[in-house]
Amino acid sequence: MKKYDVVVVGSGPVGSTFARYIANEGYKVVILERKREIGVPLQCAGLLGKRIKDLNILPDEFILNNIYGAYLHSPSNNILKVGRKDPEAYVIDRVGYDKFLAEQAVNSGAEILLNHKVDALNIKTGEVRVSSGDKCFQAEIIVGADGYASIVSEKFNPKSKSVIAAQYLLDMGGDVFDTDHVHLYANSQLSPGFLWIIPVSKSMARIGLFAKMDYNGLNQVLKEFINSDKSYKNASILKKYHGFIPIYDSKKKLVKDRTILLGDAASQVKPTTGGGLMIGFECAKMAADTVSKSLQRQDHTILIDYENGYKKRFKSELRVQLEVQKIFESLTDEDLDQMFLKLKKGNAEELISKYGDMDTQSTLITEMIKNGLLFSIVPRLLTRRIGSLWK
Numbered sequence: 389m390k391k392y393d394v395v396v397v398g399s400g401p402v403g404s405t406f407a408r409y410i411a412n413e414g415y416k417v418v419i420l421e422r423k424r425e426i427g428v429p430l431q432c433a434g435l436l437g438k439r440i441k442d443l444n445i446l447p448d449e450f451i452l453n454n455i456y457g458a459y460l461h462s463p464s465n466n467i468l469k470v471g472r473k474d475p476e477a478y479v480i481d482r483v484g485y486d487k488f489l490a491e492q493a494v495n496s497g498a499e500i501l502l503n504h505k506v507d508a509l510n511i512k513t514g515e516v517r518v519s520s521g522d523k524c525f526q527a528e529i530i531v532g533a534d535g536y537a538s539i540v541s542e543k544f545n546p547k548s549k550s551v552i553a554a555q556y557l558l559d560m561g562g563d564v565f566d567t568d569h570v571h572l573y574a575n576s577q578l579s580p581g582f583l584w585i586i587p588v589s590k591s592m593a594r595i596g597l598f599a600k601m602d603y604n605g606l607n608q609v610l611k612e613f614i615n616s617d618k619s620y621k622n623a624s625i626l627k628k629y630h631g632f633i634p635i636y637d638s639k640k641k642l643v644k645d646r647t648i649l650l651g652d653a654a655s656q657v658k659p660t661t662g663g664g665l666m667i668g669f670e671c672a673k674m675a676a677d678t679v680s681k682s683l684q685r686q687d688h689t690i691l692i693d694y695e696n697g698y699k700k701r702f703k704s705e706l707r708v709q710l711e712v713q714k715i716f717e718s719l720t721d722e723d724l725d726q727m728f729l730k731l732k733k734g735n736a737e738e739l740i741s742k743y744g745d746m747d748t749q750s751t752l753i754t755e756m757i758k759n760g761l762l763f764s765i766v767p768r769l770l771t772r773r774i775g776s777l778w779k
């Protein structure tokens with residue numbers, strides 16, 4: 389049985405980033421990855437807020453497009469345009485980026501074993517078993533970075549819940565997209581999910597959605613959307629993708645015995661958008677700092693500092709986002725249309741452009757409460773519920 393300081397289950401972007409940090413500290417690390425090829429198939433829209441550059445290495449070669457703002461569409465197509473002078477987000481080549489992050493982990497000294505699906509583990513003894521070849525690994529610490537259906541999480545949490553997301557890569561057959569802006573469409577059928585158009589170039593875009601529906605339902609919505617708009621008449625679907633987004637679970641335990649969870653496996657996703665990379669990368673650093681301390685002092689009880697630190701850093705932002713999500717879920721198409729009209733009238737485009745942030749909604753909501761705009765767009769009861777989050 390091979391012995392390691394850390395066995396990481398899953399070489400997704402978050403697991404690879406964690407492994408890089410911990411290998412850089414000089415610890416013996418192996419990543420066990422069930423896929424034959426890292427990052428394939430693509431299961432991401434690849435939109436990352438500009439803060440990514442503070443949270444992880446992102447070489448320019450993986451940035452396909454810069455995004456300056458968004459068009460937000462109501463069900464009857466009332467539109468809010470928000471944005472800034474400088475790029476707010478990047479559209480990335482996610483497959484290339486996943487491979488790059490794995491390479492960085494290897495360059496830092498981590499070992500990656502592909503085609504190694506973990507099918508059994510003991511979170512008390514640190515024994516990890518892989519189905520192919522009946523191999524066994526001994527870990528001082530196990531890190532579950534194995535995504536939405538984490539086998540590691542199931543050792544000390546109930547089965548995780550998730551929603552499906554579907555996406556097409558569209559070629560429009562000509563230059564039609566404004567590459568500076570994404571389009572986001574809200575309606576009650578999809579809420580709290582939404583439909584997105586993310587331009588990769590003037591002629592190509594990722595168009596996708598997530599909602600509480602099955603895969604056929606999502607495809608139906610996407611096809612109807614494409615067929616309903618004349619500008620898509622020459623469009624061809626180059627690729628179809630789908631994937632699962634974990635539902636954020638505030639009760640999930642992230643640490644037990646000598647084991648921790650990270651990334652989608654820990655449901656570290658923004659409830660409003662389903663985005664998991666930014667929060668996952670930040671947590672990878674927090675986890676690596678704690679795991680390093682635990683290994684240094686040979687004390688597993690220290691691992692709980694990671695869970696406590698994560699909650700301190702993210703709990704209130706995620707709570708706000710959960711409330712926003714619940715509100716959206718309760719609104720009809722009419723409510724949404726009214727809300728967009730009131731927002732437009734209340735000069736919300738300027739407010740959102742100034743205080744809006746892809747990853748943090750609490751700052752914008754605080755500003756909307758301060759100037760009374762929130763009070764005017766959602767029923768009084770809901771406003772009080774959001775307001776009380778700050779008490």
Ligand SMILES: Cc1cc2nc3c(=O)[nH]c(=O)nc-3n(C[C@H](O)[C@H](O)[C@H](O)COP(=O)(O)OP(=O)(O)OC[C@H]3O[C@@H](n4cnc5c(N)ncnc54)[C@H](O)[C@@H]3O)c2cc1C
Nearest residue numbers: 398400402422432433434435506535631651652663664665
């Ligand atoms: C359609 C779609 C669009 C999205 N768009 C965005 C976006 O624009 N921006 C954003 O920030 N986020 C987005 N996300 C979410 C984002 O993709 C995830 O949050 C991110 O991939 C999480 O990274 P991770 O490393 O935690 O998990 P994953 O990327 O899921 O990686 C987990 C790895 O573990 C491996 N694994 C699983 N089980 C085992 C096992 N038993 N043994 C060994 N290996 C195992 C898997 O093969 C995988 O490689 C999107 C998700 C979907 C589905």
